[in-house]
Amino acid sequence: MTNLAKRIIPCLDIKDGRVVKGVNFVQLKDAGNPLEVAKRYNDYGADELVFLDINASHEGRKATLNVIESIAKEVFIPLTIGGGISTLQDISDMLNAGCDKVSLNSSALNTPSFINESAEKFGTQCITIAIDVKKRQDSTIGVFTHGGRNDSGRNMQDWLQEVKERGAGEILLTSMDTDGTKLGFDIEKLRIAMEVCDLPLIASGGAGNKEHILAAFELGVNAALAASIFHYQEVSIMELKEYLRKHNIPVRI
Template identity: 50%
Template structure:
């Protein structure tokens, strides 16, 4: 069995790490490079950077932050937000990212997934998905930071991106995001049961047992969180020790 990963996520807007609830009520948390350095020290398995308004504002990714972070952080770095073309992927990787996360653009231009995987390898292409429940065992895909419902069935989209060559999925529950009431277990389980590529659970972590629960009840290979780590309610090391104590294999 692959060891489970614990991944801090840093949402960046205007050069600052920010956090909100259900994509609203955003407040500043701190400097992205300093935050990444701290998580590196805590033993994070990876760090994810999202430029949360790049797609909505129609601009490219924040390569200066990526470059500065890559010089100081020595765990895999995933960068998302504003990745629109193969050249954007190339520039992000050149700046020091190990992977890119494509979300809105992947929905609007699925060929980007295939082209990116063909040129750079599937391991470089993570597809981020923001999804919201619309009925029992049914979810729909949103883009632009949870602002626009695309009317695409979540499971259908998962099948599509796997066929196109994506190496990983980062699945975020809009319903759970920032609520700290736990990961969206039904949605995560449905996706994990319907694909063979790694799935990162995102949205809703509120207490240490939530990490154990998501690994115990779903096939997620990693758990991502923001608020808990940003506001120092938990450290990455504490989460790993707790999961290890419960019998979960972590890195």
């Protein structure tokens, strides 16, 4: 299979050392031990894992290095880490702990030049920009920070163009409007994002079944990220990949 294969990426949102999952970024429920959940995905055919310490920026601290190190020792698929990463030393620590990429969100919005510095020092392929978006009352698409708590004042389209120019390697776009609802990815926002920015795009927020993931891939995204349907074993990754193959979506089996 060529590197054009579409990627299936379970997301581990971590709070207080546990995997959690909520709806529209609130109502968090426990979904297990991070190491056990990560090992299960490694064994069950995930292409990558994204690990987000969801309260790190809000609480003014870094993602938990010891948890990351323990996962990296047991898991042999690419690992992306996000949460409170705000210095080049933080990125260095994460890569040394065994992750392959870092996800920047609040720190990139607060100091956009941090994207340039990170990409220059560690390489574009290491830098994922996570963008949490929500439709505002005036129908513009706003970019939010700190786990969706704060409106950055920026619009999605402008920010996507800026992060590309600054050297980001890929975009993780989460629609807060659909997150955790299981009603499907936010196709409208994904389509707009792809029109303004041609970086690899990971769709996030709203996957409820195999059909939703197929719809995102048919739209043209490079990867689909999901949490609830995998954590609660409503859809198995191998079953999903077989389904996608039958619909002519290239995936790694």
